[in-house]
Amino acid sequence: MHWAHRAAERYPDGQLYVNMRGFDPSGSMMTPAEALRGFLEALDVPPERFPIHLPAQVGLYRSLLAGRRMLIVLDNARDAEQVRHLLPGSPSCLVLVTSRNRLAGLVAAEGALPVTVDLLSFDEAWQFLARRLGADRLTAEPQAANEMIERCVRLPLALAVVAARGAAHPSFPLSTLAAELQESRRLLDAFDGGDAGTDVQAVFSWSYQHLSPPAARLFRLLACHPGPDTTIPAAASLAGLPRVQVHRLLAELAHAHLVTEHVPGRFNLHDLLRGYAADLVESLDTADTQRTAIQRGLDHYLHTAHAAALLLQPGWDPISLADAPPGVTPEEIADHGHALGWFTAEYRVLLAAVAHAERARFEGHAWRLARTLVDFLQRRGHWPDLVAAQRTALPRRSRRASGPGRRAPTAISPVRSSESANRTRRRATTTRR
Numbered sequence: 539m540h541w542a543h544r545a546a547e548r549y550p551d552g553q554l555y556v557n558m559r560g561f562d563p564s565g566s567m568m569t570p571a572e573a574l575r576g577f578l579e580a581l582d583v584p585p586e587r588f589p590i591h592l593p594a595q596v597g598l599y600r601s602l603l604a605g606r607r608m609l610i611v612l613d614n615a616r617d618a619e620q621v622r623h624l625l626p627g628s629p630s631c632l633v634l635v636t637s638r639n640r641l642a643g644l645v646a647a648e649g650a651l652p653v654t655v656d657l658l659s660f661d662e663a664w665q666f667l668a669r670r671l672g673a674d675r676l677t678a679e680p681q682a683a684n685e686m687i688e689r690c691v692r693l694p695l696a697l698a699v700v701a702a703r704g705a706a707h708p709s710f711p712l713s714t715l716a717a718e719l720q721e722s723r724r725l726l727d728a729f730d731g732g733d734a735g736t737d738v739q740a741v742f743s744w745s746y747q748h749l750s751p752p753a754a755r756l757f758r759l760l761a762c763h764p765g766p767d768t769t770i771p772a773a774a775s776l777a778g779l780p781r782v783q784v785h786r787l788l789a790e791l792a793h794a795h796l797v798t799e800h801v802p803g804r805f806n807l808h809d810l811l812r813g814y815a816a817d818l819v820e821s822l823d824t825a826d827t828q829r830t831a832i833q834r835g836l837d838h839y840l841h842t843a844h845a846a847a848l849l850l851q852p853g854w855d856p857i858s859l860a861d862a863p864p865g866v867t868p869e870e871i872a873d874h875g876h877a878l879g880w881f882t883a884e885y886r887v888l889l890a891a892v893a894h895a896e897r898a899r900f901e902g903h904a905w906r907l908a909r910t911l912v913d914f915l916q917r918r919g920h921w922p923d924l925v926a927a928q929r930t931a932l933p934r935r936s937r938r939a940s941g942p943g944r945r946a947p948t949a950i951s952p953v954r955s956s957e958s959a960n961r962t963r964r965r966a967t968t969t970r971r
Contacts, residue, residue: 542611542634549609549632554580556624560616561638561744567616570623574599577610577624592623600627607631616748618643638745640793657692657808666694670701675712682712689719689728691808696729696738726813742814745794752783753790758823760797760807761815762831764894766886767806771869775838776831778865804883832894834866836903839884839891841868843910846877851913857906881914885923892927905931 546553554577559568574595578588581602589595603626612621615637625633625648635641635650644650658666667683668676676683690696704715719728729738746754756777760768763776774784788805791797797805807815819828841862848856849871862868871877881888888911895903908931915924 539611539613539636542609545632546609549607551606551608553609553611555611555613557613558615558620560614560620561748562614567620570620571595573612573624578602596623599624603631604628605630609634612636615639615641617641618647622648638795640795642793658694658697660687660692663687663690663692663697666697667701667704670698671704671712675704679712682716685716686712686719689716691810693738693808693810695741696810699729699738726810726817729810738810739814739817742796742811745796746814746818749794749796750787750790752779753787753794756784756787757791757796758815758819759831761812761819762828763835764887764890765806765812766890767800767804768887769803769805771867772835772838772887773805775866775868776835778831778834781867829898832898833900833903834863836891836895836900836907837862837866838868839888840903840907840910841866842871842880843884843888843907846871846880847910847913849874849877850881850917854913857909859906878914881911882918885911885914885920889923889927892930896930907931 542553542555556568556573556576558573559566571592574592575588577599578595579585581599583598583602587598589598605628607630608626610624610626610631610633612624612633612635615621615635617637617639618641621633621635621641621644635644640652641650642652645652664676664683664687667686686700687697690700700715700719704710704712726739746757749757756773756779759777760773763772768776770781770785770788773788774781777784777787779787788797788799792799792805796811797807799805841859844857844859845868847854869880871880888907892904892907892911895907908927911927912924915921915927
């Protein structure tokens, strides 16, 4: 809308605007016929000249716009079909469509140019708060301002709600507002602006409610994934579904901007959306459903990482693993190069999975996952990550293995060759220096 106001002077024959109410809280979506009637009235067509049938209305509308330079703004559209009849035939007009969905049909069939509005950058988020709270106030408490931006994940609506609270209480230190965000029992509770239009959770729900049931289920189960992102095979195991089906479901979620394909084949969702998914899965799915999904996800990574670790270090003692449960389809790792590439892409997820398994109290998963990571983390010199994973996993391994007359084994396997031993000693010496 800001851009449309700035560009209006380029279209001297006028501008047309309509809110299509595609994601309106009331659920009352505007039909193309309703929008066309409003446009024909704005173009000074007498009511008695309105055609009865939709195709005739479209024809009259396009005839009136032929040769004119007009800007047409179709705001808050649900899908391509809702706006297709409102497209003029004249190339001298420009149509700007906004939507929470991608409207890929307009791109494919009508040659529309997609423009994705991403989260604000950190600097933009700072400027946003400075305009609403005053730059001096942010400069006086830069750490608190940074924490607020981080907690809002640079989402404009969340920043607006927090800024409104700060503006309503100008005497409150920003550190107080930042602490409220940190201490909120549920993150989304802190972002309720008092009505549906400024309640972050309500706004997310407008997209969630229009998902197919399988896509909605997958979105909820993504809250059971350790993060920070997932692939199609991992999501398929998490949901216990075929990969081809999950590929379509992730595309549907990305279409609704409930997940982001930030690099080809890897999907993530920011903290506020993850919190929303967690609220949904807790309220709509049983504890057994959640636990089963967590186990499927952990087993996917454990079985795939185990196979990859054996290819990286053939002399490594394999771990005793139970068969993968139904619905879990581990990835097939072909050779040493494939194994190294897989660990490079997934090791941050695997580190998160170690902690996730420990929190969820899955016996055996935490230390086994940590053990599969040892050789890769040593190769790449990720010493802090190696230490953190072992410290997380070792208590779990010790509790399971300890007992009368039993010695608790460590999570790191013994070095099996002199070459490996020398390499480990050299690295340890370098670390001490």
